[in-house]
Amino acid sequence: MKIEFYRHNLTQEDKDSCQKVLDSLFLTTGETVKTFESKFAVFMGSKYAVTVNSCTAALHLALAYFGIGKGDEVITTPMTFIATANTIEYCGATPVFADVEPHTGNIDASKIEELITPKTKAIVPVHLYGQMCDMKKIREIADKHGLKIIEDAAHCIEGKRDGIKPGQLGDMACYSFYATKNLACGEGGAITCNDEDMYDWLLKARQHGMSKSAADRYSVRYQHYDMELLGFKYNLSNIAASLLIHQLDRLEDYLHQKELIATRFNEGFSSNAFIKTPAVLADSKHARHLYTIWVAPGKRDLYMQKMQEAGIGIAVNFRVVHLMHFYKEKYGYKKGILPVSELIGDSTITIPFYPKLSDQEIEYLIAKVNEIVIA
């Protein structure tokens, strides 16, 4: 049997929506993007949403809005995709890594304060796998020290914790619509915020700082634009937005289906003493982006090889960022400085997890993974 790592959820409804854009005059950022942004802001319970062409772009814009630059420090987690730290580097600032909680893999809020220096400007928590960090505690720390919070919610659109969604306690939250995400259009992203000045700035900064977008310029008759700030080319196209609009309506249903699959995986692996899974906290609604198992670190790569031989698509989320060549070289990091993250980074295997998994595939996955992870 061959089980792909991921299969998207696009339906005829999405294809029709995309076809409408393809048959229209306007392929780039226009009305379809605006429609999606309004719906997304409502879904997230935030005042504003601005789409961009990746979560990487979203994180970069958010950091840039707060003027984070050379000499500044930003506290984040090493248990994330490299984009989180890279965007801090893009700004000329230094990522400072806090270790994570052993049971969830999320940034350990109790380890943040000891890393704060006069250079610290912001905290970038990552809602790993779809479960939110302890935002209440992180907000308290940020307020006490006058820091901004930019949430990396690439994994977490549907999540909630203590009654709070991403973007509701942070100053901005950044999302990904990358090919394998719960809400996917190939490449795409968004930022939510609740402040009108931020919103206006983001709209300009995603399109070179221009005072008028292409849609504004061509909607009635040509109008000159000015360049008000140094922005970037980060806008999302109508083509991409057309694929997201109807998927958003189906997102909670997909989440329910993934919840049922997660329950079957949990039960299927519960009697295997060599498989651990990240804890799902009682007060949290998990967005169920990724299903990851934690196995003996010395054997992880062998198990991955065997799973692939058995036709199972797998991924690693994530090997720790601070031990990537670039960061090791630049900052002289050594193995052992962030032991909890490093252990997770050496133990983790992500298995296929999407609504289109059939009963037979789920059963095969459980049986094969149990057969392979044996000591």
Ligand SMILES: Cc1ncc(COP(=O)(O)O)c(C=O)c1O
């Ligand atoms: C935690 C995290 N942050 C940021 C990103 C970057 O997202 P994008 O690929 O949309 O730039 C990813 C991508 O997978 C991610 O997993």
